[in-house]
Amino acid sequence: MAKKNQNNKKEFERWKSIFPHTWSFQLYKKYNSELNCILWSELISHKFVYNQLGKEQALWTDKTNKYFSVPQKVWNFPTLQEWATSYNDAQNWILLNCIVALNANLETYLDSVISLAIESNPGLLLHADKYIDGTLLLKNSSFSKEDYSPLVMECTKGTWSQRVSAFKKLFGEVPITLAQSISSLDKARITRNNAAHALGRDIEQSRKFISNEKLSAEAVSLDRVKKLLGLFYKIVEEVDTFLLEKHIGAFQIIIHLHNNYDQLTYKTIQGRSNAFKRMYSSIDNPLSKQYSLELLQYYESL
DSSP, X not given: OOOOOGGGGOOOOTTOOSSSSOHHHHHHHHHHHHHHHHHHHHHHHHHHHHHHXXXXXXXXXXXXXXXXOOOGGGOOOOBHHHHHHXXXXXXXXXXXXXXXXXXXXXXXXXXXHHXXXXXXXXXXXXXXXXXXXXXXXXXXXXXXXXXXXXXXXHHHSSOHHHHHHHHHHHHSOOOHHHHHOHHHHHHHHHHHHHHHHHTTSOHHHHTOOSOOOOOOOOOOOHHHHHHHHHHHHHHHHHHHHHHIIIIITTHHHHHHHHHHGGGOOOSSHHHHHHHHHHHHHTTSSOOOHHHHHHHHHHHHHO
């Protein structure tokens, strides 16, 4: 027997979500999955190349062009040993850039979901939790990101100690994994900055002008990247659940209704409700007739 959609049993409640996660979380997962696929496609290829060289009983002293077609313009590694050094450096560079991407995805998610929480519950700015329903400001176009962007920036810029402190000041508490991972997050932030601004080298050392000695890039292990993948995902999952339950509720669906309300041209509220139900089912899990109707009644009453 087919499993019934659990949303058919849900009634509309402003401060409760019928879905387990935000769209911000869904996007985070999609980008994370894309990064994971890119990483593992490289790791598989890396292993395959060395396996093939082993089957051909290659020697480090062999000429590189015995196994690879190398354009003369980039002939920087005449022997297999010199090629292997660059090839391994390339994999380290990929791992460094994975940490760049992981940090970027986390920061983008936090910016998005914190903004959603504030627009849903703008009373946070006045330390008056749920005193103001963000739907009222949404309908009157009287609230924009410019009104709160400095607070979001405090949660996504600077050291992680500063970010977590800003998060707690804004929301009153911090999900446990985020609170307990400041050291790991800050190490990842520093690696990210070094990779993005100094080719993986220490930024301050790279900018010194008293030496022409080439610095070595930070070595990054696959194990570290895998641990960060798991840690970042757990942090995002906990933050999403916390903000969704405490401050967002049904606001994401409300925003979608607001942005598409002019397309609901039916004269009766039942007609508008059914039209929105059909519209929403094309982008997310379907809403029940009861939920859609109560949502329209709520929105139009404000």
